[in-house]
């Protein structure tokens with residue numbers, strides 16, 4: 001059974017926690033433990049849990065603390081600010097910042113013991129200069145571009161780059177990595193091409209006669225579909241949260257969704273046949289029908305694209321959103337017979353009485369990907385953490 005965790009969720013900057021806002025993101029820490037375990041057992045190598053963008057909307061600090069308590073090897077974030085927030089919250093395990101570095105921020109990596117992604121010779125020199133000035137060695141991961149064309153040294157030019165990095169007096173090359181562009185598509189030939197390019201680049205370490213650093217390549221798609229990408233460490237993000245990276249993804253693992261999005265009925269009325277609902281009067285009642293109002297909207301990150309397209313659960317039954325989703329509220333048609341009372345729970349993502357609405361399906365209805373749905377749920381919604389008993393296992 002779910003019990004609120006002793007460690008209360010951080011107060012939202014909007015103070016909604018104190019006011020008992022009926023809308024919340026519920027984060028199931030036991031499901032998170034389960035997914036970490038399942039992924040670890042599946043790949044057989046250490047896991048770097050990716051917790052960028054507020055841990056995919058689940059709450060950066062509570063998620064990172066929980067993963068650390070579960071014995072995860074390492075964390076990854078996108079920006080140095082996210083890494084600093086984790087250090088300030090007492091997270092002590094290694095943290096890699098995945099993003100490209102911005103020169104003025106290099107000293108902050110070193111000051112907070114964050115591992116740096118070095119994605120060019122130029123950036124290697126920047127890191128060296130900062131490290132020397134601070135008298136502090138930088139722990140770096142070399143980024144090789146094998147087909148994403150985002151950041152990283154093209155694999156065909158990796159020789160000189162790797163040579164310079166391993167010769168550096170101020171940098172320790174802990175890892176070498178690349179990022180997969182199409183691993184969420186199980187049938188894409190792109191991944192095999194990227195693996196081949198990456199391994200070719202890694203061969204320079206052997207050529208130079210230096211120990212191979214930690215090679216990591218697999219995002220969630222790689223973890224789920226491409227064993228060749230697992231190498232020495234994997235970097236799942238969305239799969240840790242029990243959500244598939246794409247509609248075509250087929251999970252060989254029984255992962256459990258970690259996040260639920262719930263609210264409550266705050267208004268109930270009968271809308272007469274022919275009357276219209278919400279801005280723009282885009283939906284008209286086909287008959288006298290019962291309509292409820294739910295106090296969450298696009299101002300919370302619940303997409304306006306779900307206007308007359310999304311569905312919710314009330315008393316274990318699916319009902320359609322009717323009319324436009326407003327900034328703070330939307331309406332749901334229960335039909336002429338449906339029942340609900342003020343205060344009844346409304347599930348937007350998650351389970352209720354044996355029924356389920358998954359994040360993947362919400363994304364599809366909104367014309368986007370699950371990543372955008374999760375990371376869009378913003379700080380106005382209080383987070384509630386359930387489960388997460390002591391220690392790993």
Ligand SMILES: *Cc1c(COP(=O)(O)O)cnc(C)c1O
Pocket residue numbers: 050052098179218219220221235236237238239245
């Ligand atoms: C975001 C990200 C990941 C995790 O991606 P998922 O698809 O969520 O598993 C891994 N590696 C890098 C470099 C990333 O930017």
